[in-house]
Amino acid sequence: MSRRSGASPVPPPGPLRTLALATLANTVGSGLWVAAAALYLTRVVGLDPARVGLALTVAGLVGLTASVPLGRLADRRDPRTVRAVVQVLQAGVAASYLLVDSFAVLLVVAAADALLVSGNLAVRAALVAAVGGPDGRVHAFATLRAVANVGIAVGAGLAGIALAADTPTAYRLLVVGNAATYLVSAALIRRLPAYPPGRPTGEAPRRAVRRPLRDGPFLAVSAASAVVSLHHVVLTLVVPLWVVNATDAPPVTVSAVLLVNTVLTVLLAVRLSRGARDAVSAARTMRRAGLVLAAAMPLWAATAGLPTPAAVALLLVTTVGYTLGDLWHGTAGAGLAYDLADPAAVGAYQGVDGLLAGLARAVGPAVLTWALLGLGPPGWVVLGAFFAATGLAVPALVRHALARTGGGCSRIGT
Known part of the structure; x- marks a missing residue:
């Protein structure tokens, strides 16, 4: 296509x-x-x-x-x-x-x-x-x-x-x-055309297929993406609890936050996918996502103690910024998972990528509710720094992965 x-x-x-x-x-x-x-x-x-x-x-x-x-x-x-x-x-x-x-x-x-x-x-x-x-x-x-x-x-x-x-x-x-x-x-x-498996164009007939669970550079990049994906738990679990327990915003604000995220995702998901077509551009997009998500965490924390109108306004404005980071992370994660995979084992590589993201989703609720609700604003700041550091590390991890396969990486740092 x-x-x-x-x-x-x-x-x-x-x-x-x-x-x-x-x-x-x-x-x-x-x-x-x-x-x-x-x-x-x-x-x-x-x-x-x-x-x-x-x-x-x-x-x-x-x-x-x-x-x-x-x-x-x-x-x-x-x-x-x-x-x-x-x-x-x-x-x-x-x-x-x-x-x-x-x-x-x-x-x-x-x-x-x-x-x-x-x-x-x-x-x-x-x-x-x-x-x-x-x-x-x-x-x-x-x-x-x-x-x-x-x-x-x-x-x-x-x-x-x-x-x-x-x-x-x-x-x-x-x-x-x-x-x-x-x-x-x-x-x-079933109405789709058949896509029978076959050797990708240009591949050597007897080339050994890489195994994703033994592909250290891919695992490192995928694990970094899984770490950043913890932001989903923040939006769907922690923010609702934070709104109700730590701010003066009315509970209905939770629905407004989720609605803003949903509407912007529908409107912007395709447009923002343009910058993550390959591993090089996806690495830069992941770095951007980590930094934007990092900025959103302390802003959400700052809503505690604000007057109701200010708390509601900051929650919604921060959600707009968060959603940009969310969408950049999603497209960057997909671009990296596809482009760094062995072309003959795309499904297996996506399975490993999904496995790591699933592990993050499994441990995320317990860890993040303790860190963010238990520690309060300092916990939000630490999580933001964690997102930023992970996003900044991705270009170097991708350079290593591309060097292993002979891919180009000269433009990742630009």
């Missing part, structure tokens, strides 16, 4: 539009489930909230183990077919939440769900690379991210109808709706 210069999140007719529609269907289901999962499992199934949290945490850690194997499978088979099959399996698992009646059953279902979700992310990354091609995969990634935000917002809005009804039947309909969206997504994915 040729690279598009436009900034619209709506792609032209073709494979990317089909994949975007599949993503939209998939993420509408995600919005339905995310909005209703906790209430369904506690109010309808009757499980204790602490046990629900424990089951989902254990399942999430188990799920990380599927990322690399399914990524490798996508390298060896048509990623379109692999993803369609995974999504059909996800439909079955999503529907099986209707059978949950105990902690043990929840643990089994949630683990199966997490395994498929984690593996699907690696397969999706391989499919995006196949659809976008070397010149268009970062643009495709950004397009799908914008579409995903629309889908989640629509799903969460539809879930609000069931939440307002607050009946067991309404919650069960959300479970069924989530399962159905997986089937719609799978059907759309």
Whole structure:
């Protein structure tokens, strides 16, 4: 697929539009489930909230183990077919939440769900690379991210109808709706052309394929990106708690913060993807992301003790800056993960990249709630310095990775 210069999140007719529609269907289901999962499992199934949290945490850690194997499978088979099959399996698992009646059953279902979700992310990354091609995969990634935000917002809005009804039947309909969206997504994915595995153009016939778990330079860059990705936990978990417990801003400000982030992501994700087409430009973009995110942390902390209007205004303005850093990090991370991967093992490399990001997401809530809510403003300042230092280190790490493969790196420092 040729690279598009436009900034619209709506792609032209073709494979990317089909994949975007599949993503939209998939993420509408995600919005339905995310909005209703906790209430369904506690109010309808009757499980204790602490046990629900424990089951989902254990399942999430188990799920990380599927990322690399399914990524490798996508390298060896048509990623379109692999993803369609995974999504059909996800439909079955999503529907099986209707059978949950105990902690043990929840643990089994949630683990199966997490395994498929984690593996699907690696397969999706391989499919995006196949659809976008070397010149268009970062643009495709950004397009799908914008579409995903629309889908989640629509799903969460539809879930609000069931939440307002607050009946067991309404919650069960959300479970069924989530399962159905997986089937719609799978059907759309099957409309894509086949992408059979093959040796990339120009590759030596007998060249040994690098293994991502033994590729130290790649692991270092991916780990740095995973560290910066902790900002997602800050936005979705810590900022809401900070607003309610440490500022005079009304609780509804949390919704306003998330809405600003969602709207800007839809509007700017494609436009801001232009600066991360290869490892050299992506390294510079990651450095920029780290510095911008670093600046946002103490600004959020400064909202404590401000009068209500000033606190609300600073929260929203900081969210605008944060979102720019968020989008630069997302496109830079994708550019680095694709461009530093072995072309013959893109899926496996995306699986490892997703594994490291998943580990960061697993430890992030406990560490960041302690550091930011427990330590207060000093904790925010330390986290900001951590983001800045990591972002500044990425260009050097990328230079080392490119030197290993003979890639150019002369412009990283400019």
